[in-house]
Amino acid sequence: xxxxxxxRLQLTQIELLGRRAGNITELxxxxxxIPDSSIYYHTHHRLRQHIIRSPEPPNDxxxxxxxxxGLAKMAETFSSLPFASFRSIAEIRQAFLAPLDxxxxxxxxxxxxxxxGMELHLLDGRTxxxxxxxxxxxxxxxxxxxxxxxxxxxxxHVFAPRLGMAPPEFDFAAWLDVQxxxxxxxxxxxxxPYTMTLETxxxxxxxKVAEHVAS
Amino acid sequence: xxxxxxxxxxxxxxxxDVIRALGARLAGRVIQNINxxxxxxxxxxxxxxxxxxxxxxxxxxxxxxxRGNERFFAVTKAMHNGLHGVPSPxxxxxxxxxxxxxxxxxxxxxPWGDFVFIHDPQPVALIxxxxxxxxxxxxxxxxxxxxxxxxxxxxxxxxxESYRAAVFSAPAFARPLGIRQILIPPSIDPLADKNKDxxxxxxxxxxxxxxxxxxxxxxxxxxxxxxxxxPVGVIRAYKMVKRHLDCQLVLxxxxxxxxxxxxxxLDEVRSEAAGDPDVFVLFLPPGSxxxxxxxxxxxxxxxxxxxxxxxxxxxxxxxxxxxPVIAGAVGGIPLQITHKFSxxxxxxxxxxxxxIKQLLNTPRFASRLGRNxxxxxxANFLITRHIRDYLLLFLxxxxxxxxxxx
Numbered sequence: 001x002x003x004x005x006x007x008r009l010q011l012t013q014i015e016l017l018g019r020r021a022g023n024i025t026e027l028x029x030x031x032x033x034i035p036d037s038s039i040y041y042h043t044h045h046r047l048r049q050h051i052i053r054s055p056e057p058p059n060d061x062x063x064x065x066x067x068x069x070g071l072a073k074m075a076e077t078f079s080s081l082p083f084a085s086f087r088s089i090a091e092i093r094q095a096f097l098a099p100l101d102x103x104x105x106x107x108x109x110x111x112x113x114x115x116x117g118m119e120l121h122l123l124d125g126r127t128x129x130x131x132x133x134x135x136x137x138x139x140x141x142x143x144x145x146x147x148x149x150x151x152x153x154x155x156x157h158v159f160a161p162r163l164g165m166a167p168p169e170f171d172f173a174a175w176l177d178v179q180x181x182x183x184x185x186x187x188x189x190x191x192x193p194y195t196m197t198l199e200t201x202x203x204x205x206x207x208k209v210a211e212h213v214a215s
Numbered sequence: 216x217x218x219x220x221x222x223x224x225x226x227x228x229x230x231x232d233v234i235r236a237l238g239a240r241l242a243g244r245v246i247q248n249i250n251x252x253x254x255x256x257x258x259x260x261x262x263x264x265x266x267x268x269x270x271x272x273x274x275x276x277x278x279x280x281x282r283g284n285e286r287f288f289a290v291t292k293a294m295h296n297g298l299h300g301v302p303s304p305x306x307x308x309x310x311x312x313x314x315x316x317x318x319x320x321x322x323x324x325x326p327w328g329d330f331v332f333i334h335d336p337q338p339v340a341l342i343x344x345x346x347x348x349x350x351x352x353x354x355x356x357x358x359x360x361x362x363x364x365x366x367x368x369x370x371x372x373x374x375x376e377s378y379r380a381a382v383f384s385a386p387a388f389a390r391p392l393g394i395r396q397i398l399i400p401p402s403i404d405p406l407a408d409k410n411k412d413x414x415x416x417x418x419x420x421x422x423x424x425x426x427x428x429x430x431x432x433x434x435x436x437x438x439x440x441x442x443x444x445x446p447v448g449v450i451r452a453y454k455m456v457k458r459h460l461d462c463q464l465v466l467x468x469x470x471x472x473x474x475x476x477x478x479x480x481l482d483e484v485r486s487e488a489a490g491d492p493d494v495f496v497l498f499l500p501p502g503s504x505x506x507x508x509x510x511x512x513x514x515x516x517x518x519x520x521x522x523x524x525x526x527x528x529x530x531x532x533x534x535x536x537x538x539p540v541i542a543g544a545v546g547g548i549p550l551q552i553t554h555k556f557s558x559x560x561x562x563x564x565x566x567x568x569x570x571i572k573q574l575l576n577t578p579r580f581a582s583r584l585g586r587n588x589x590x591x592x593x594a595n596f597l598i599t600r601h602i603r604d605y606l607l608l609f610l611x612x613x614x615x616x617x618x619x620x621x
Contacts, residue, residue, distance in 0.1 A: 011233065013607045016389035016396035037617055121386035123398065127618035128607055130236050150229050
């Protein structure tokens with residue numbers, strides 16, 4: 001018998017790295033040097049604010065490129081990267097660096113500078129994991145637990161494992177594979193979780209599991 | 216006294232469950248807070264409200280206050296101004312006063328907590344006499360460190376780097392330091408007298424007591440009488456507005472025991488306001504929380520025209536009451552206000568006057584700003600989030616790694 005799936009809740013402590021970027025050159029340098037957990041933080045923490053603040057959740061870098069540097073095209077590049085396809089922070093890092101390198105080559109020294117007070121402050125996220133007390137041994141139990149899980153738990157299990165920020169067995173789809181539900185696992189993997197609210201994500205995953213349980 | 220359960224209807228039971236789960240992992244531990252004033256200012260307010268809630272979790276939360284004479288607080292006020300970027304002389308004599316007061320305080324403020332949490336520069340030097348093998352020590356900075364005066368910063372840095380971690384209220388306050396720096400914005404308590412819902416009759420009574428006319432627009436700034444809050448600039452903005460629109464201005468606040476400059480500022484404010492019966496300068500005694508609450512609720516809009524700001528909790532207080540707020544884009548205020556979404560960020564007296572007129576003339580837009588602001592505060596700046604962050608801080612002081620599995 002396979003291991004039950006334990007729903008964990010992720011809490012994040014925000015650390016200040018004491019680094020700030022005022023232009024593209026500085027952003028590029030920091031993006032090369034900051035830890036994976038920092039890139040993960042800057043590209044994922046806004047997902048929780050999706051509903052209240054904005055219809056789409058731009059990452060911090062994209063937001064800053066627009067607001068502080070006025071580089072709308074570069075910002076769009078940063079926000080429209082295929083995040084759902086990435087399987088590591090290294091891939092995201094590389095995807096950010098490539099357009100910055102191209103920009104620095106093309107712009108021949110024209111570097112917009114952020115106005116005073118609008119520099120990008122680089123942060124890091126330290127993860128704390130709490131048990132939620134929810135667990136599932138079967139897809140039917142999984143469906144029930146999914147409805148009760150805190151939204152921070154859904155976020156953790158969907159995003160962190162696929163980018164190597166949590167063990168692979170913490171991934172919903174990976175556990176469903178082990179349960180013999182490869183089809184539904186594949187459907188969940190096909191979702192682009194970056195283009196919907198976390199509650200919509202919960203509903204979508206749940207309905208896919210429900211179809212399987214009912215059949 | 217409020218209990219954790221009382222907050223469930225405001226932030227949702229899930230968040231309270233998280234706090235209880237974290238608290239259980241620190242039950243029985245001693246957290247010793249040390250600061251320099253028991254009354255007045257945001258630090259004292261937060262500690263007053265937070266200490267009983269931590270105790271409810273089974274944590275032995277204590278709060279000690281250092282003592283100092285007039286000379287010491289004059290030095291620390293100058294340091295405070297210098298750290299906020301206002302040029303302030305900082306002499307060797309000042310340093311000596313600072314060091315001697317720290318030593319003198321050891322007679323009555325002994326470090327004894329499992330976690331010693333020291334707030335702001337005044338008691339920072341206590342770290343020199345703490346056995347850091349026995350106590351986890353963190354330093355909490357509540358002030359704006361965007362552009363500190365170099366000599367004062369260097370003096371403090373030598374102490375700060377002896378702590379295990381430093382805690383700042385806004386990302387812009389981070390400095391190059393050899394220790395971990397944690398971001399924890401402060402908070403307001405929605406159940407405190409200053410923020411709880413009030414019956415209309417109470418609001419009416421307070422307005423009547425101060426002579427305010429509730430049928431006419433009321434523009435209010437609540438803050439200590441401090442140059443950095445620019446109360447004179449507020450009166451000048453009001454005067455620009457008054458040429459075109461009828462309104463009243465309330466400047467209300469108190470003082471703190473560690474701020475010797477308050478009376479001088481108050482005198483200048485009264486002088487600037489002299490002769491205008493629609494300007495109400497109210498020096499409120501400690502414990503005037505209901506009055507402040509009522510004044511905010513009676514207001515058409517709230518100003519916080521700070522020139523420098525540690526965080527500006529009065530902004531969160533006003534937003535929590537769903538009031539449109541116009542505030543200086545300094546310190547932690549931009550974290551609380553997204554311009555034209557959850558409030559207005561202004562950069563000058565003229566800009567403040569312009570936006571006051573705009574909001575008075577577009578009440579539906581003003582109302583939307585207030586509603587958005589309230590939800591932003593609910594999600595980010597209530598005491599429950601603050602307690603959770605402090606519990607994570609203490610857990611992170613004694614646990615290494617990322618992630619930390621609890």
